[in-house]
Amino acid sequence: MTASEPREQSAAAPSPFPPIADYAFLSDCHTGALIAPDGSVGWLCVPSFDSPSVFGTLLDRQAGYFRIGPFGIHHPTARAYDPGTNVLVTTWKTPTGWIEVRDALTMGPHDDEDAVTPHTRPPADEDADHLLVRTVRCLEGRVEVELICEPVFDYGRTPADWTMGEGPRRHTAEAAGAGQSIGVQTDLALGLEGDRVRARHTLTAGEEIYCALSWSAERDIVPDVDDARRRIAATTRCWRAWLDRARIPDHRWRDAVQRSALVIKGLTYMPTGATVAALTTSLPETPGGERNWDYRYTWMRDSTFTLQALHYLNLDWEADEFMQFVADLEPNEDGSLQIMYGIDGRRDLAESTRDELSGYAGARPVRIGNGAFDQRQNDVFGAVLDSILLHTRRSQSLPRRLWALVETQARCAEAIWREPDQGIWEARGAPQHYVSSKLMCWVALDRAATLAEMRSDSSLAAAWHATADEIRKDILTNGVTDTGVLRQHYGTDSLDASNLLAAIFGFLPGDDPRLHATVDAIADRLTENGFVLRYRTEETDDGLSGREGSFLICSFWLVSALAIVGEEQRARDLMERLLRVASPLGLYAEEFDVATGRHLGNFPQAFSHLALIEAAARIIVVEFQHEYLNV
Structure with missing residues (x-):
């Protein structure tokens, strides 16, 4: 290769895009999400796997962004799945404390008909809630946490049109665009900034907050952090109960x-x-x-x-x-x-x-x-x-x-x-x-x-x-x-x-x-x-x-x-x-x-x-x- 010939791009070239393998995968068996190392949702299509994306920074840094995590800190200390699940646990150290974030596309017992993504097969006892639920718990010290939700519908083409909840400290908001809509619920106070909603709060040791994203036409209510925690726990049980049915050999692999x-x-x-x-x-x-x-x-x-x-x-x-x-x-x-x-x-x-x-x-x-x-x-x-x-x-x-x-x-x-x-x-x-x-x-x-x-x-x-x-x-x-x-x-x-x-x-x-x-x-x-x-x-x-x-x-x-x-x-x-x-x-x-x-x-x-x-x-x-x- 001569000096004048163009070089092929390296897979490790400096880039604002995280390495592909650094994303975490979540699923509720209707759709899936990829969570970047900084805690942002890099990919989410709703209501199903092949629907248009609402968060798509995986393919364009302006194609929809949703993050909850420590303000000003973007590199976590540890990331792991809860064993036997597709529930992600991320631990963050900041100069003033430690927090733990849990992310899940939640599932649980259902006895009603799914109107969001109707079944052609017999429905299972457990099914998707059509929710992305995220909790943040302060383990030690004090940590300032930030929430940013900026969906861009139809693969990054249509910015969100927001409708805010009522009251002086608004905890709900709804975004719509390109024939889609999503709802946000949290115990943080939301503010509207252009095409996004945002919240900030300082957590102290033992305190826990949540955020839930819903795409069901009849919004599934997550009223508080206790319900958010319950839904993630139910999701953990679903994955483990499913895995209990599998024959996994007792082997080093x-x-x-x-x-x-x-x-x-x-x-x-x-x-x-x-x-x-x-x-x-x-x-x-x-x-x-x-x-x-x-x-x-x-x-x-x-x-x-x-x-x-x-x-x-x-x-x-x-x-x-x-x-x-x-x-x-x-x-x-x-x-x-x-x-x-x-x-x-x-x-x-x-x-x-x-x-x-x-x-x-x-x-x-x-x-x-x-x-x-x-x-x-x-x-x-x-x-x-x-x-x-x-x-x-x-x-x-x-x-x-x-x-x-x-x-x-x-x-x-x-x-x-x-x-x-x-x-x-x-x-x-x-x-x-x-x-x-x-x-x-x-x-x-x-x-x-x-x-x-x-x-x-x-x-x-x-x-x-x-x-x-x-x-x-x-x-x-x-x-x-x-x-x-x-x-x-x-x-x-x-x-x-x-x-x-x-x-x-x-x-x-x-x-x-x-x-x-x-x-x-x-x-x-x-x-x-x-x-x-x-x-x-x-x-x-x-x-x-x-x-x-x-x-x-x-x-x-x-x-x-x-x-x-x-x-x-x-x-x-x-x-x-x-x-x-x-x-x-x-x-x-x-x-x-x-x-x-x-x-x-x-x-x-x-x-x-x-x-x-x-x-x-x-x-x-x-x-x-x-x-x-x-x-």
Whole structure:
């Protein structure tokens, strides 16, 4: 690189935007919030995950701000989740004292119909309050606390129009704009300053205050700090009671598996059973670049990993909810499912850009919607049918409506497997004969045949087995290099991390030399400092400019693949490295920049946490087997 050539932006460049991994994640299973280290809400969309944001400093420092914390102090002493929950506890030291802040999107027992985000699935006994509740308690000394609430509706486009409560010391206020409204309640005295409300108060040791934000049309009243404390306590009980139902192995990786389970549940949209791929939109895969996507939707390819994780953790209710969501989805005209849907099941996810927003650390454009929703990606059939087989084996039942889905997806895979597509990574270049897409079509027909056998439909099972064998022969004839390595697509010898799925889905047995060669090639030649890339951007026509970081899901897939081919110690070593790069709160984004140690991409990323659970399970099961056999 010459002195005149521009340098790529560093993920660790000085910036007013906090590092992605420094945000804390809150959820009530209807929406989620990200809390920055300074105590401000960097991201909150209401009433649901994919609604427009009301606080969006994550994407533009002027796109909505809400903070309660010590005045003039912005770096906390400690941040942690209450164990077994998505309730955040932040401890602050100031020159004059100590305070503790608790943040929760609250949940509790409900026996009424949810009018804010109506359920299509049977409602649970506990549900969202549609409240963000924050309490501040002075532990020692005296601390001046400040509250600032400045929502900007519709992704930072519309400032708030405030209506203040009555009385000389106003404790309530309502903000409206762009067809949305939120209410603020607190025991502090609020004052109006332009487009924001603000309060200040000096707390003394033992004193506690609260603030509650509501987006329900019929405002849920939080009259005092005692009620705020009660709601947070109820939320803590909800998360712990849910986690009590999960099977978390007694292993040194227990905490990582448990936190991943809490993230996956937190990214689940309770009204329909859908799981969002991530909480956010447009967090960059390339610092300052254009690889910025909206991930607040549910991808069919996530389904098999979701089912694997939920069933491994004994969370069968959540698994069934997700399968029922899939069964409800409206297919395309040919009967195939789209690669992704809205969390309410909608098909149209048309993509637009918000050019007035700066983007995270200058990464533009900011995208709303996802233009890949109508791409041809042939892996979708395998993901859906593997999920149905997993669920059928676990539940020992194959409902009529799921069998109808098996037939349509298998016939679509039969009809389409010879055609090129955009691949698992949603490349925006020319369609190719991607090996992993054909591999997943093999999965589709292999699983469909097994399901047909379970229904004693021998003729259909034989036909689908025959097609699966045909696909397998085609891949092994055209999709393997001269050195015995699975190639990215039929027109290249380039590598692609998605071919690790050949191990995970059993396309080749663990002792097959072609599988071992593929795993070794990816580990040796498709990594940066040991972390796996999806592909080499300079070798792949993905329709975009710039490089990207290592993909965490691919690194977790490599852990699984190494374990499958018998490289248990290499798998264990990589798993330990991956666990060490988790965020301070145990969360993972989509990517990891090995040069800076920073997380990149949307956050927290369901796929990364699902792959962590799957990789951990591969090793834990083997270790427990060794322990049992050695007793």
